[in-house]
Amino acid sequence: MIWYLIYNLLLILILLLFTPVLLYKTLIKGRYREGFGERLGFLPSKIRRWQKEDIIWIHAASVGETVAASSLVSELSAEYPECKILFSTITDTGRNMARKSIDQADAIIYFPLDFPWIVNRVLEKIKPELIIMIETELWPNFLKTAKKFDCKTMVASGRISDSSLKSYKYFKPLLKRVLDNIDIFSMQSAQDVDHILELGAKEERVYNNGNIKFDQDYAEGNLELRNELYDKFKLSPKQPIVVMGSTHDDEEKQLIAVYKHLKDEFPELVMILAPRYIKRKEEIETLYQQEGINVVRRTEIEQREQESVILLDTIGELAQIYSIADLVFIGGSLIKRGGHNILEPAAHGKLVFFGPHMFNFKDNTRMVLEHGVGIQVKDADELAEEMLYYLQNQEKLEVKDRQARQMIESNKGAAKRNIELAAKLIGVESYEG
Template sequence: MSLAYLIYNFLVIIILLLYSPALIYRILTNKEDISSLLERFGLLSKEKINNFRDEQVIWVHAASVGEAGAASPVVAELKQRFPEYKIIFSTMTNTGRDMAKKIIKEADDFIYIPFDFFMIVNKVVKAINPELVLIMETELWPNLIRYSKKQGAKVMLVSGRISDSSFKQYKYLGSLLKDMFSKIDILSMQSEKDMNRIIELGADKGKVCNNGNTKFDQEYGKVNSEVKEAIYQEFKLDSKQPIIVAGSTHDNEEEQLIPLYKELKTKFGDLILLLVPRYIERVEEIESLYKQEGINTIRRSRIKERDSARESVILVDTIGELAKLYGIADLVFVGGSLIERGGHNILEPAALGKLVFFGPHMFNFKDSTKLLLENRVGIQVSNVAELIEQMEYYLSNPDILEEQSRQAIEMINDNQGASWRNVELASRLLARRKELSK
């Protein structure tokens, strides 16, 4: 093991020791179950191990909710192309796993990715023995890649993305980063910019390609008239009411949206605001915040109790419903953008034919932002005052809003196909591996 890996593994141990109290607290407070913790330490259940023993395996890894969504069309394409393979899907977060289980029906099993310490990772890789490891977007874990290659697997980065912050951080990895890149067989990036960045970081130009963003292929759910009607009835809404959905919001954003709700409510009396926080455990905090402002709210989990005459702000405290709620929206705001968080997936509402509003901080989704703005299906504002002004304009001009909806769907259709292209490359890797093993 090189000095770079020795230093890296030493740092991983330090981080684990520092993180241990938090892990213990999560278990004691039932925020994490013991089985998930065991998986993170490489202790897979016998049932999971037996499920993959003596099988051909493809391992797909995605960090959390967004990456799981991007992986879903890739996994579907893989299963269709290689039905004889078993697919194991790993995530880092609990919400990512919950989402993956809901939308990725083609996966044969789900695990938490092990902590990236060499002894832990080596044990898991040997137990799973994958022929191919597909890593989504930016999940570059040195030991996972190293020991997958050591076990004989082909490794591919799919829909790779290098954000501004990642670009700066990766530079500190030095020789470790270059060694990691050398062990990845294909680095398939989302855009030309991502491709140039990873080459600048030290990736072999011959292994790097631009195949687009798999999120364009994601099945966001067809929110047809029947689905919409069911939502209207369950949420006690009228289809003629103007509805704003604020998705993936963060701390300080819900507070900023209070004046937006108040001002638009005075002009559109039957306005409905659906707030979908990125982390549902914050719902109680948001509830209290709006109560202090004299705004009545109702949780989605208690929607049967909703008094439609009193409660026009609905706090969504469930996972996996954002896409269908975007489907009933007249206007969509995507959070993480009024604060310096870097934004979230703006393609999801666009794919459902929505004009998408977002703030100035979209540095993690620069290409998607540029695409939506160029196609005039995205509205970027610098502050809430501008957001109020723009939303009022479009609520007052439904004909213009309808035209934007058509343009959004056209834009998505024109950019699909990344999943097929990535799986085509993956199939070549599998074929090459079989040739070498003869």
């Protein structure tokens, strides 16, 4: 088929162009060595011995999708204890997070490169009964080959952002054929349903089942966990703590004025700054030091003395850190990036602040605003004023925090609804949720 041929030629071209970079990073920098064989389709021996087992394969690209998948994996493990659960990720950080949060998986691997001969080798070996792709993982050759081996496939907690929709439209002829290979699309929202239908999914295969991120166990209310975090970060529950999560280039600069404004009114205030990409830590550190602000990195927290800006340079801790925040700002929203996950802080019972650019999370934004647990600001000046107001009015902040927890509780159940659809695919007559 011509579109698959074009896709495969592009894959080969990309591989040839990036081979020198990959060799450098692998041989000199030591990256990609772990799991190199898995990416080429060579499975660990224990998985090769599963040939006569019923296998459910869950795939999540990186950290966010992996964390979201935890509730779904828990449900699957409980409902189908006789099945082997294989979990895959693409990134190193996703794999590390899976090792921490996906306890029920029988094996965790890197997702194979989407070349026909590689995915054919993998799927021919294990022939999973069901493959679940989290959010928007649409790999053409993998899904086509899964269809060939009669593996049932579904997208769980599917999401198509506005920006992704625009990009996908360039590949619509190929994408239509890819979507035909997927048995069920369980989408997060009505908007996501509309988007997947616009791209060519068959209407009878598409469902609106909500977001499995609502079903995560955030350990909210766990006093022992919060006390442990206070101790690790050398903080006091009496100190105002502001967490700036998933920030981007230029946002950290804008947040300097916000920090100074709040610090003038609350001298004991501490700001935990969590950049989206921790490789920028030195750049951010220099930026703040030039402003006369002392910064301590999370990895050097034992040396912390009076520094009131903590730079989070670790992966996988941010979701827990929200639990000790008084106020939370989510980045990618003061700039035209489209925002990030605002449900995590809400799940910890936190009023969440964000900028005007949340176009990649329209439904979540609408939800938190309708429930009164989100504050959308037009710029950094307004962010400073709104945050100051709630620090000065603790009783109103407590009301908002309770409302956030109530919103999360009222929207749980997406994981179970996804399991019900999975049960239909693998021939289970009824599902006792």
